[in-house]
Amino acid sequence: MKIQPVKGTRDFYPQDMAVRNWLIDGWKRVSVRNGFEEYDGPIFEYLKMFQIKSGDEIAEQLFSFEDRGGRELALRPEITPTLARMVNQQINSLPRPIKWFSVPRLFRAEKPQKGRLREFFQWNIDIIGIDDVLADAETIFCALDYLKEAGLTPDDIVVKISSRKVLAELLKSIGIKENQLDALYVVLDKRSKLPDEAFEEMLAERLPDENKRGKILELMAVESIKQINDCLELSKEAEESIKELSRLFELLDAMGVGDYCVFDIGIVRGLAYYTGIVYEIYDKASELRAIGGGGRYDNLLKLFGGPDIPATGFGIGDCVLGILLEEKGLLSKEISTGRPEYFVAFTDQRYIQKAVEVTSKLRLAKFAANFSYKPVGLSKQLKQASEQKVKKCIIIGSEIENNQLVIKDMATGKQELVKIEQFLTQIES
Amino acid sequence: MKIQPVKGTRDFYPQDMAVRNWLIDGWKRVSVRNGFEEYDGPIFEYLKMFQIKSGDEIAEQLFSFEDRGGRELALRPEITPTLARMVNQQINSLPRPIKWFSVPRLFRAEKPQKGRLREFFQWNIDIIGIDDVLADAETIFCALDYLKEAGLTPDDIVVKISSRKVLAELLKSIGIKENQLDALYVVLDKRSKLPDEAFEEMLAERLPDENKRGKILELMAVESIKQINDCLELSKEAEESIKELSRLFELLDAMGVGDYCVFDIGIVRGLAYYTGIVYEIYDKASELRAIGGGGRYDNLLKLFGGPDIPATGFGIGDCVLGILLEEKGLLSKEISTGRPEYFVAFTDQRYIQKAVEVTSKLRLAKFAANFSYKPVGLSKQLKQASEQKVKKCIIIGSEIENNQLVIKDMATGKQELVKIEQFLTQIES
DSSP, X not given: OOXXXXXXXXXXXXXXXXXXXXXXXXXXXXXXXXXXXXXXOOSEXXXXXXXXXXXXXXXXXXXXXXXXXXXXXXXXXXXXXHHHHHHHHTTTTSOSSEEEEEOOEEEOOSOOBTTBOSEEEEEEEEEEXXXXXXXHHHHHHHHHHHHHHTTOOTTTEEEEEEEHHHHHHHHHHTXXXXXXXXXXXXXXXXXXXXXXXXXXXXXXXXXXXXHHHHHHHHHHTOOSHHHHHHHSOOXXXXXXXXXXXXXXXXXXXXTTOGXXXXXXXXXXXXXXXXXXXXXXXXXXXXXXXXXXXXXXXXXXXXXXXXXXXXXXXXXXXXXXXXXXXXXXXXXXXXXXXXXXXXXXXXXXXXXXXXXXXXXXXXXXXXXXXXXXXXXXXXXXXXXXXXXXXXXXXEEESGGXXXXXXXXXXXXXXXXXXXXXHHHHHHHHO | OOOOOOTTOOOBOHHHHHHHHHHHHHHHHHHHHTTOEEOBOOSEEEHHHHHHHHOGGGGGGOOEEEOTTOOEEEEOSOSHHHHXXXXXXXXXXXXXXXXXXXXXXXXXXXXXXXXXXXXXXXXXXXXXXOOSHHHHHHHHHHHHHHHHHTTOOTTTEEEEEEEHHHHHHHHHHTTOOGGGHHHHHHHHTTGXXXXXXXXXXXXXXXXXXXXXXXXXXXXXXXXXXXXXXXXXXXXXXXXXXXXXXXXXXXXXXXXXXGGGXXXXXXXXXXXXXXXXXXXXXXXXXXXXXOSEEEEEOTTHHHHTTOOOOOEEEEEEEHHHHHHHHXXXXXXXXXXXXXXXXXXXXXXXXXXXXXXXXXXXXXHHTTOOEXXXXXXXXXXXXXXXXXXXXXXXXXXXXXXXXXXXXXXXXXXXXXXXXXXXXXXXXXXHO
């Protein structure tokens, strides 16, 4: 019976797995050097948990199911609700700030498209317990530390940054009411994703007042923080929030990643729960979806029944990032599925058990070692060894009757006859 | 709103995650040095795929669901069906032998118990394309290479080995028909899991002939391969299969892991699809469930619509293994959640931005580095640095006005005043 894989999922053959490991190991390594500790939660949780932060609409994007006890469960579409649940559970014993990262496998029941699959990995970084914009800067730095190490330059990618606080103050200053803001964010978030006409139509639906709409369009055309001052008269709160945003850019400059970062008032993020700095990372050519995004969400823990503690963080998926790295030629060079240090060859089938014995001794001494299952001639085995790019080849031949074996250095071609005892003592030490 | 995790799942807080990583990284490292390449498949597949190898009963142990297109899907309870599907898909281009490993996250809708959860990890090793018992020996060696490295000795664990081929021949020689074998395996597999009386009752249900039952009980009491000869007159086929089993033990001795291995005719494995060597790994005290098990299943690829190619492999879960390592005190010593190399302290809040700048430079140069978010005094920062077990502490103080900083070696306590330029050049090279 032949069966297909499910659409939107991936098979990771060894070469694909090597790429996935290379990506994820990079995320882990950079997270750790930035002072983050790894955590993870279950693949499935109660369905209702995923609706707290993202509303009921998220249910349409979920793979959900009932267990035998009739509980409504769902495969996680994101890790943030789990993070909130876990932190709240141990809020009194966790030292702060909580600097955690995770590389969860996530699931969304969406139509598979380029850069969007039903099953993917996402790098998540969060700092909980710091309301200083320095924490936002550190998360952005951490993302860029990885992307830079992967070989992406400011010619390849850009972090577009804005502030929900700034936007809220500016919108209020042109007469938008506090309780209209969340609905408006959803529309403004669509601006760069829609043709101008469609966007303006959508905006008009939400906001009938033409005068206010004009001011919003003017505001959304602002290209620098400085320009905001020319465009509007600022309240004290607006000035404060602009100062904070400016400090973020200063910090990113001091951190040495300022050249990747620009202010973009069009970055809004659709979700209601962002409260401060927001950002998205794009390929410079804007040909792909966002590589990742994040921001400050000071109400998160409270939303999940916990205390009022500030938080900021981001998520970067593996699909768009993988496509970009591939396009830029940054994937293939470094990645291999593993290279053994030793290949143990035999000159005659009689010696295969001895070859297996030596291979096993090498492995127990923590060396990667291979032998050939096929009893082919020595020259073919040496060819295999050379294809596998091993450093040294051990040859078991008639010398074994005198307890000796041959060690061939594959780089220099030099061969050496060594007592087996001596060789084994050497590798074990 | 407060939400609980689902029963039978686990939250991995940083300390738990460090243990999980330590386990899984060990599996990966040992697999690679034994010449295996890593692969993985999707978390969910078509439900029917999981019924091919394990029958309809498996459906009761599955988390299954329908997607929006009405497809019946299930969370994978094991990776072997995915392996068979993937290998069959590329059977003509994959070089043989195929030596693959995987560390999938798996799901079973069972009642959670000690050592058995609804969500767990399992190390899988498979060799496809070799029908020599040497391949079975290599998989068993690989398991033991890991378990030995983890610190488990022959006093802690035992690999109990038998052969389906031997058992089949012996059962046939006492009059059991070929088509009765599969049903009988299921019963015999239960012997060590049931009280004698319950087992004999179950056997009687399956096999009404008292004479045959007596012979089976006699057979199952055999304690060594040699003893089989005394117990029964052997057919030529039985002799051949016993010779193969004996060679396996010879190979395991040559490999240096023979002291972990015993013959145990009671190892049957319930599933119909095993065809040769079968084995299970237990704690020596027999207080826990099996740590893992495996064997030869030469019909696997064919069962999944592929060609007739021999295969052998095992699975080891993380739950029982974790409990055993914990009990033996082999877990806690080596595991940390990461240790930074540098801690960047500041003597006055004015210098925090400079401290952040130096921390960022260190991280970009691939060093793990931390700083304190809390503007506490220097002595408290040095205490933090010491708690984090860093090697060096950088102190940013008034010397920074002369472009200098202090480097404190935390082991010796020695302090050194260094030009900042010089320090940065040094770390970047």
